Amino acid sequence: MAIGPTSPLTHDSAIVIVGGAGTIGSSTALHLCRRGYKNITLLDVYGFPSDYVTYGPSQSAGAGDINKHIGTSYSGTRGEISDMTMDMWRNDPVFKDYYHEVGELTAASLPEHIADLRKSYKAKLNHPNKSEEIKWLGDREEIIAHCPHLANGLVDGWQGIWTEKAGWGAANDAVDSVGRELRNFGVKMIFGQPGTFGRPLIDEATTRCVGVITKDGEKHYADRVVMATGAWSPSLIDLAGQCVSKCWIVAHLEVSEEEARRYKSIPVVYNGEVGFCFEPRFIRHHEPGKDRWIIKLCDEFPGYTRFMETTPFGAEEPIKVSVPRSHSAHPTDTVPEEGMRRLRRVVEVMLPEFTEREFVKSYMCWCTDTADAEWLFCQHPSHPGLYLATGDSGHSFVTLPSAGSQVVDLLEGKASAERMRRWGWRPGRGDPEGTGRGGVAPKDLSDLDGWAHGDDERAE
Template sequence: TTPLTHDSAIIIVGGAGTIGSSTALHLCRRGYKDITLLDIYGFPSDYSTYGPSQSAGASDINKIIGTSNSGTRGEISEMTMDMWRNDPVFKNYYHEVGELSAASQPEHIADLRKSYEAKSSNRIKSKDLRWLGNRQEILAHCPHLANGLLDGWQGIWNEKAGWGAANDAVDSVGRELRKFGVKMVFGQAGMFDRPLIDEATTRCIGVITKDGRKHHADRVVMATGAWSPGLIDLAGQCVSKCWIVAHLELSEEEARRYKSIPVVYNEEVGFCFEPRFIRNHEPGKDRWIIKLCDEFPGYTRFMETTPFGAEEPIEVSVPRSHSAHPTDTVPEEGRRRLRRVVEVMLPEFKEREFVKSYMCWCTDTADAEWLFCQHPSYPGLYLATGDSGHSFVTLPSAGSQVVDLLEGKASAERMRRWAWRPGQGDSEGTGRGGIAPKDLNDLDGWAHGDDERAE
């Protein structure tokens, strides 16, 4: 490829998502001047023009923010947390309410204990952590769980964790990118169709969007999250899956009582957050919302498709996004698991109907490490995906790693971990050490309406 300079034209596909917007931010901060974002949807403040995006994994009212132990995300977690606390782009969107990470089954408690000990051996992280060995110790930090079903619960209390206002934080990145003069092409005009390849050299020299337009570039970064394996043949390295989310509405009085509760995560049940006041475009529709998710291996949605690079149709798990299908909900069995989260963690609301439930998509690698690498057959085409369901927390920092890769500054060890590594697909398991996921095609109760929109 041509040498990378501060004047090189760089296209980021999926540029309004977590890894894409983060990459653009770090490119700008390192002095790159010619950056274009392509995305089907824009940043949250663009929604009035481009229709509410609930496609991006980042499109959410809150996500857990805390230190990680695993792989690159663990290694950069000090930088990540420092940016959430201090960087002007992020600091207003981080709420350090603490996090309980608990379990009740002995093997899960043993895993948590191992993780606690690993983190405790780190001088910086250890002072913020405590092991909570019984109900009383848990209630000392999470008094709102007093009526919860906590039999056998033990776990880690992390004082220096909490949640990020996901949509607002991504929007803040978008505003910063506009100040730097980043070009943005959203809507159908920003929808990736295929890379533009120079036939003589097989070099990637840009992108062709769905409207047929050619966008030329010196480097193309594919940060298309769960859509990546359906767009480019990734040789089975990433398997996209959805997880499910529900919203409970609270009255103002109820919200006041639950305000500032810590994030509670139990890997056998799910997790929930403090209530958030959500402003609605329609007058009188502002509401207090508690978001909750269950924990399970995720759902795939396999179908025949022909991503770029595949010679014939192949079976790929492809997202069906909430933006394109806004009346979709969740499978009936998933709804039951979400009800269980309420029963266990928020029993006061066990009779209350959800005001919303939907699916949110990620793409898992077998080892849960990122797939950040140059495509082996198309120089100039870079992959920045494989979020493995834990990458929102790295909104401030993931892009620094992608830019290190582009600049050839990433360490050999990281490049090895992020490398193109076919044959290690995730379809047999979950990439998270669990059982194989079910496929949405085999489940009822989630697909509604005939309201196909953008995708």
């Protein structure tokens, strides 16, 4: 294999994608295949959802969720590719069966939050071809007219934006569809322990990344390595503080078939003061007799971190990084007491019929934020051939059909100078344009009551 900082990329180049069964990784592999690349290897701890029995469930990230919000974005790179994204959700054979356009209500009740929504609404009205898709709902009656299931909810004082052309995507099914397509293309896939990242292979003479060593000691040589490792990225590669991994809490509420019929096709409801929920989804289980109807809901808050000392690649000594703790590997973990109270509040406000019903499942879903909520898509500044494709900031799943095209543009040198600036290696840049999450700093899980984590490294 030729080693050098500028080895040309051809359709026969060996490309390894670490985290290749996740949102950005699988999307990157799909777009590589569609552009004619033939030598692609995916590495991941967990396989695609259809590999549940063999590799176990990946339940700690967006790609392993049962549903995610889908709708037009109006800011940053995601806004610029939004038309492409929504067209693929509606028309691409890999994705169209997994998008459900039921509409979305984005609401608030506090005056300052309503004012923020008003500003957002006015900005969206100026968006070409999108103004007819949105409507301002100014009181309870207008909200109930669009979301009849909220008639008994605690929605007095709510106002907000109604978006007709929005809904939800069946997350794990959509990613599984990508996986089937990649198998049709002949992509090599290695999951489980043999697919678990150990460290990059670096040529000492050139500092170029020439592959990956997995946890089993196997060396996988490549012309390009793409680290699409989501929330685990900062604990695997020293990102100089550019990404912080955070988690939010997901709960599943089981309903009967009759109840599911009554709530079928309800819009996605999001209130940043409370949380959000989706229509019931029929979940087929890999074991007979365990199929069920599930309403997924989530609270809304700044997220939680889990800072601990670790030594990612590139760090000369241990550093403090927020490290995810996978529900897949630790299924008996509980959620903090305050988080459970917030989840019960979502039910009380939006689904009061089920106020007394217990959740059948609750767990923490992880992502990694950049300060400005733009992706970190760039070549590592010290190791040519090593590419970072992370920094989802809680927004990447909506771009599952299209995010990979942006990564491939980066690999091919086609990304615009402006996008390279936004995505580039930028420690210390912060959020000068105010596009990030903002708000108060997240709490750390170690400071919270009720989080059972028996074998955690910091447990006492």
